[in-house]
Amino acid sequence: MSKDRAGHAVPCAYCRLPVPGAVAEPGTDEAIEPLFCCYGCRLAAEIAQGTGEEAAVRWMLVRVGTAIFLTLNLMVFTMALWTPDVYGPTMKDNKMERAYEDLFRHLSLLSAAPVMLMLGPPLARSAWAGVRAGRPGSDLLVVVGVWAAFLVSMLAVFRGEGPIYFEVACVVLIFVTLGRWLEASGKLHTQQAMDDLAQLMPEEALVLRGAVAESVPVDSIRRDDLLQIRPGDRVACDAIVESGEAATDEQIVTGESRLVPKAPGDKLLGGTLLVEGTLTARAIAPVSESTIARLIDHVRNAREIKGKYARMADRVAAWLLPVALGLSLAAGIGHAWHRDAVHGFLVAMSVLLIACPCAVGLATPLAVWSAMGQAARVGVLFGDGEALERLAEVDVIVFDKTGTLTTGRPALVDSLRSGFRTRPDTGGILAAIASRSSHPLARALTESGIAEIEAPTGLEEIGRIETRPGRGLIASDPVSGDPSFLFGSPALFEDFGIALLPEIADRLEIARNQGLSMLLFHASGPQPAQALFGFDESLRNDTISAIESLRKLKPTPRLIVLTGDHAAAGEKLANSLAIEVLSELSPEAKQAFVRERQAEGHVVAFVGEGYNDAPAMASADVGIALGAGADLTRDNAAVCILGDRIAAVPYVIELSKATVRRIRRNLFWAFFYNIIGLLFAASGLLSPTMAAAIMFVSSVAVVAGSSRTIGQDPVQESHTTITDSAGALAHA
Amino acid sequence: MTIPLYLVFIGGFLASAHCVGMCGGFVIGIGLGANSWRGNLLRQCIYSIGRVCTYSLLGAIAGFAGSWAELRWHHFFDVQAVLSLVAGSVLVVQGLWHMGIISSGWLAKLQKGPISTPMCQAARQFGSLLKAPGLPPVFVAGVLTGFLPCALVYANLGLAASTSRLSTGAATMAAFGLGTFPMLLVTGMGAGLASPHFRGQVMKLAAVCVLFTGLITLSRAYTGFTAEAVGSEIRANCAACATER
Structure with a gap:
C-alpha cells in the first residue's frame, strides 16, 4: 500500500x-x-453513527424505508400517466384527461421531492469528498445525473408541459444507496471475521497500584506494571510471572491445545487465557507490542497486500471508469443526435450506471478476505492476499522432514556402552556434557536415557567445552590440549580421527542400516570408554492423512521431502510414506533444489518449521511455516500455521483453490454481466431505472457469493474434501 | 373470465395462517412497543396498512408490467393467457404443496436459497424498527415486510400481472393484503386463537382455496388461448423501455 x-x-x-x-x-x-x-461505508457509518446506536440505525432505516414507500407510489403515479387504465380507455373528454394527468404529475413531484431530500445529501457529500480529495468518482456523475433528472422534471410540472423523469431520479438513488450499503456491510462482515483475534482482547485489566488492584484500560499498561490475572481473564500483554501458579490456554497464539502450567519466572503471552489459578505478573511489553497485538497486526496487514486478481480487478476498475464515461458520452450524444437530447441523457445515464465498476472491484477482495478470515479461525494466518492466490497454483510441494513430517522429538531406541565399567565416573560426565547441548538428539538423551542412570557429575573434571556446529561438542584436556571427551555425530569422530571400539563400530553399522539417527560419546584415556545412542523419529499423528489428502488434489502435486539426515533415514521415511525423499542435503542444497524446480516452471510451496530451512522457504513461491506459534516474524513464511498441525496444509491449499475458483467465477460473471448490460444500455434498450436495478442485483450477487463460507456450500465440488480436512484439523 | 376479488381475499385470509408462522414474530414484536391494548391495536393496524400499501403498489406495478408486456408482445402470443398460465401453475403448486400432496424439497431450497444471505443481513437491523416507539417506524416496518420473499405473494403478483391493468393489479394485491389482515391482527393482539391445531386446520382450508384460485386462473389461460383476447390499451411508452412517451 x-x-x-x-x-x-x-x-x-x-x-x-x-x-x-x-x-x-x-x-x-x-x-x-x-x-x-466508499459511499457505502460513509452511509453505513452514518447509519450506525460509529457506535451502532440503535436509535440512529432506526432513524436511517425509517428514512430509507420511507423513501422506498414514496418511490413505489411515485412509480404507480408515473405508470398511471402512461396508461389510461385508471381513468378508463373510454374517457373521451380531453379536459378531464388533462386534469387527471396534471394531478398525477403533481402527485409524482410530491412523492419524489422527499426522496431526493432524504437520500440525495449523503451521496452528494460523498461525491463532494471525492472532488476535494482530487479523485472525482462515479458518485459525482450519479449525483449530477439524478439531480438533473429531478430538476428538469420539476420544471416540467410547474410549466405544465414536457416529460417528467422523477422515477428515474428516485429509483436510481434508492438502488445506488441500497447497493452501496449492502457492499459496505459485506466488507465490514468479512473484516470482522478476520478480526476475531482482536475481539478476544480484553478492554480492561487489573493493575496493582500500591496494595490495591485497579481496573485500567489495557492501553494504559506500561512496562513493569504488576498485573493481577484471575481465572477466565485473558492476559492483556506479554508478562513474566512474579507469584502464583496457574494453567493457561495458549491455543490462540501458539496453537498448543494442551494447558500450559505457569510458575514464577515463566513467560505469559498476551492474548492467552488463564484457565485456573491466580497470578501476579510483571508486564514486559505494552499491549501494542505484545504477542497478540503482533498477531492482529499481521492479519490486518495481510489484507492490505493485494494479490494478482485483486490488482487486475483494480486496474480494470480504474480503467473502466474513464471508458464508461467516454462510452456514456458517446452513446448519449449518438442517441441525442438521432432522437432528442432527453433520450440521449437517459441513455448516457444508463450506460454510466451499468459501467459503474463497484461490484467488479469488490468481488475479489471480499472472496480473499472471507477465505483469510476462515483460515484464521482454524489457526492458519496468511501473510498477504497474494499468498492465497499463489497457493492455488502450487504444483510442487516440498517438505522438510524433521519437525515437519516427524514430531521433531526423537526417541531413544538403541544404546550401547563400552568400557564404562572400568571408569565408574564416565556416566556422570556423559550426562553432564549431554546436558550442555541444545541439539534435539542430546535433549532427547538427557530427557530419556541417561537421566535414569546417572546424575550429571564431574563438570570440573571436564574442562572447557567447545561446540562444533552441526557436529557436536568437544572437551579438551587443559594441560595437553588434546580432546579428552567427544560427544556428537559420527562425522565429528571422523574429523578427529577417533577410532571406534569394534563393538561400537558393529552396532553403528546396524543402526545406520535401520535408518536411525546417532550420537556417539568418547572418553579418551589408556582405556577409552565409548557409547552409542540411536534415535528414531516418529511421524506426526496427522502426517499420513495429510499426505493422502494432498495426493487427492486435482491436479495432483508432486510431493517431495528434502532432509539433511543420512540416506538410510530418508529411505525409511520414503518407504513408510511412499514419497520421494532426497537425503543429506545442506540448507543451501535445499534452496538450490527449490530454485531448479522454479526454473523448470513449477510453482513451489515449501513446508517447514522455519528455523533451519529459512533459505529454501524464502526462495519458494509460498513458504508454509508449521508450529509458527507466537513468533510470526522469524521467517519468510507467507503462511503461518499456529501449532504443529500438518493437516492444515491440505486444508489451506483446498481453501485457496476454492477461493480462486470463486474469484474467477465472480470476475467472469461481473464482466459478462457488465458487458451485456453495457451493450443493452448503449443501444438504448435499457432505461436508467432498469440499469440501477440490475446493478443492485449484481451487488447482491457479489456480496452474497463472495462472503459465504467455503466448504459449507453444496455446489462447491471440493465440498467433501475440504470438510474432511477441516474435520481432520479439528481432531488433530 | 376474471378472478373474483373476494376469492383472492379469502385466499389471503386463509393463507395468513401460514403468514403467522413467518410474520407472527414481527407482529408480536410490534406489540412490545405499545403501552396499552389500544396502543397495540393502533400499531398493528398501522403495520398492516404498511404491508397492504406495499402489496397494492407492487400489484399496480405488476398489473402495469402485464399491460406493457401485452402491448409489446401481443403480436407474438396471448400475453394475458401466458401470464395466467404461469400464475395459475404457481398457485396450484403452492396449493398442492400446502396440502402435502407434492413434496417440498426444491421449493424449500428455493426459499432458503441464495436470497437468504442478504435477507439475513437486513433482518438483523429490522428488529429495532419493530419495537421502536412512535408510529412511523411501525409503518415503515410494514412497508418493508411487504418485500419479504414469500411464495404466496409472488403467486398473487403473477395473478395481478395477468390482469394486465394497473388498477386491477393493485386491487388484486390489495384484496390479498387485506385478507391477511385479520389473522395477523388477532395474533398481534396476543389472542390464543392461533393455536397450532387451529392453524393446522386453517392451513388445509387455505391450501384448498389457493388451489382453487390457481385452477380458475388456469381456466382463464385456457379460454385466453382458445378465444381472441382483447388487450387493454397503452397510451404511451414507459421508462422500462426507455423510449419516447
Missing part, C-alpha cells in the same frame, strides 16, 4: 481498509476528519 511513502495509509472510518490516495502525516494515527473508502 502507500506505506512506502512518507506516511501510512489512512484507514476507512467504517471498514478499516485503507482509503485510496489518503496518506496520513507521519506521527499522526488518523486523519482529523473521518475518511471513508
Whole structure:
C-alpha cells in the first residue's frame, strides 16, 4: 500500500481498509476528519453513527424505508400517466384527461421531492469528498445525473408541459444507496471475521497500584506494571510471572491445545487465557507490542497486500471508469443526435450506471478476505492476499522432514556402552556434557536415557567445552590440549580421527542400516570408554492423512521431502510414506533444489518449521511455516500455521483453490454481466431505472457469493474434501 | 373470465395462517412497543396498512408490467393467457404443496436459497424498527415486510400481472393484503386463537382455496388461448423501455 511513502495509509472510518490516495502525516494515527473508502461505508457509518446506536440505525432505516414507500407510489403515479387504465380507455373528454394527468404529475413531484431530500445529501457529500480529495468518482456523475433528472422534471410540472423523469431520479438513488450499503456491510462482515483475534482482547485489566488492584484500560499498561490475572481473564500483554501458579490456554497464539502450567519466572503471552489459578505478573511489553497485538497486526496487514486478481480487478476498475464515461458520452450524444437530447441523457445515464465498476472491484477482495478470515479461525494466518492466490497454483510441494513430517522429538531406541565399567565416573560426565547441548538428539538423551542412570557429575573434571556446529561438542584436556571427551555425530569422530571400539563400530553399522539417527560419546584415556545412542523419529499423528489428502488434489502435486539426515533415514521415511525423499542435503542444497524446480516452471510451496530451512522457504513461491506459534516474524513464511498441525496444509491449499475458483467465477460473471448490460444500455434498450436495478442485483450477487463460507456450500465440488480436512484439523 | 376479488381475499385470509408462522414474530414484536391494548391495536393496524400499501403498489406495478408486456408482445402470443398460465401453475403448486400432496424439497431450497444471505443481513437491523416507539417506524416496518420473499405473494403478483391493468393489479394485491389482515391482527393482539391445531386446520382450508384460485386462473389461460383476447390499451411508452412517451 502507500506505506512506502512518507506516511501510512489512512484507514476507512467504517471498514478499516485503507482509503485510496489518503496518506496520513507521519506521527499522526488518523486523519482529523473521518475518511471513508466508499459511499457505502460513509452511509453505513452514518447509519450506525460509529457506535451502532440503535436509535440512529432506526432513524436511517425509517428514512430509507420511507423513501422506498414514496418511490413505489411515485412509480404507480408515473405508470398511471402512461396508461389510461385508471381513468378508463373510454374517457373521451380531453379536459378531464388533462386534469387527471396534471394531478398525477403533481402527485409524482410530491412523492419524489422527499426522496431526493432524504437520500440525495449523503451521496452528494460523498461525491463532494471525492472532488476535494482530487479523485472525482462515479458518485459525482450519479449525483449530477439524478439531480438533473429531478430538476428538469420539476420544471416540467410547474410549466405544465414536457416529460417528467422523477422515477428515474428516485429509483436510481434508492438502488445506488441500497447497493452501496449492502457492499459496505459485506466488507465490514468479512473484516470482522478476520478480526476475531482482536475481539478476544480484553478492554480492561487489573493493575496493582500500591496494595490495591485497579481496573485500567489495557492501553494504559506500561512496562513493569504488576498485573493481577484471575481465572477466565485473558492476559492483556506479554508478562513474566512474579507469584502464583496457574494453567493457561495458549491455543490462540501458539496453537498448543494442551494447558500450559505457569510458575514464577515463566513467560505469559498476551492474548492467552488463564484457565485456573491466580497470578501476579510483571508486564514486559505494552499491549501494542505484545504477542497478540503482533498477531492482529499481521492479519490486518495481510489484507492490505493485494494479490494478482485483486490488482487486475483494480486496474480494470480504474480503467473502466474513464471508458464508461467516454462510452456514456458517446452513446448519449449518438442517441441525442438521432432522437432528442432527453433520450440521449437517459441513455448516457444508463450506460454510466451499468459501467459503474463497484461490484467488479469488490468481488475479489471480499472472496480473499472471507477465505483469510476462515483460515484464521482454524489457526492458519496468511501473510498477504497474494499468498492465497499463489497457493492455488502450487504444483510442487516440498517438505522438510524433521519437525515437519516427524514430531521433531526423537526417541531413544538403541544404546550401547563400552568400557564404562572400568571408569565408574564416565556416566556422570556423559550426562553432564549431554546436558550442555541444545541439539534435539542430546535433549532427547538427557530427557530419556541417561537421566535414569546417572546424575550429571564431574563438570570440573571436564574442562572447557567447545561446540562444533552441526557436529557436536568437544572437551579438551587443559594441560595437553588434546580432546579428552567427544560427544556428537559420527562425522565429528571422523574429523578427529577417533577410532571406534569394534563393538561400537558393529552396532553403528546396524543402526545406520535401520535408518536411525546417532550420537556417539568418547572418553579418551589408556582405556577409552565409548557409547552409542540411536534415535528414531516418529511421524506426526496427522502426517499420513495429510499426505493422502494432498495426493487427492486435482491436479495432483508432486510431493517431495528434502532432509539433511543420512540416506538410510530418508529411505525409511520414503518407504513408510511412499514419497520421494532426497537425503543429506545442506540448507543451501535445499534452496538450490527449490530454485531448479522454479526454473523448470513449477510453482513451489515449501513446508517447514522455519528455523533451519529459512533459505529454501524464502526462495519458494509460498513458504508454509508449521508450529509458527507466537513468533510470526522469524521467517519468510507467507503462511503461518499456529501449532504443529500438518493437516492444515491440505486444508489451506483446498481453501485457496476454492477461493480462486470463486474469484474467477465472480470476475467472469461481473464482466459478462457488465458487458451485456453495457451493450443493452448503449443501444438504448435499457432505461436508467432498469440499469440501477440490475446493478443492485449484481451487488447482491457479489456480496452474497463472495462472503459465504467455503466448504459449507453444496455446489462447491471440493465440498467433501475440504470438510474432511477441516474435520481432520479439528481432531488433530 | 376474471378472478373474483373476494376469492383472492379469502385466499389471503386463509393463507395468513401460514403468514403467522413467518410474520407472527414481527407482529408480536410490534406489540412490545405499545403501552396499552389500544396502543397495540393502533400499531398493528398501522403495520398492516404498511404491508397492504406495499402489496397494492407492487400489484399496480405488476398489473402495469402485464399491460406493457401485452402491448409489446401481443403480436407474438396471448400475453394475458401466458401470464395466467404461469400464475395459475404457481398457485396450484403452492396449493398442492400446502396440502402435502407434492413434496417440498426444491421449493424449500428455493426459499432458503441464495436470497437468504442478504435477507439475513437486513433482518438483523429490522428488529429495532419493530419495537421502536412512535408510529412511523411501525409503518415503515410494514412497508418493508411487504418485500419479504414469500411464495404466496409472488403467486398473487403473477395473478395481478395477468390482469394486465394497473388498477386491477393493485386491487388484486390489495384484496390479498387485506385478507391477511385479520389473522395477523388477532395474533398481534396476543389472542390464543392461533393455536397450532387451529392453524393446522386453517392451513388445509387455505391450501384448498389457493388451489382453487390457481385452477380458475388456469381456466382463464385456457379460454385466453382458445378465444381472441382483447388487450387493454397503452397510451404511451414507459421508462422500462426507455423510449419516447
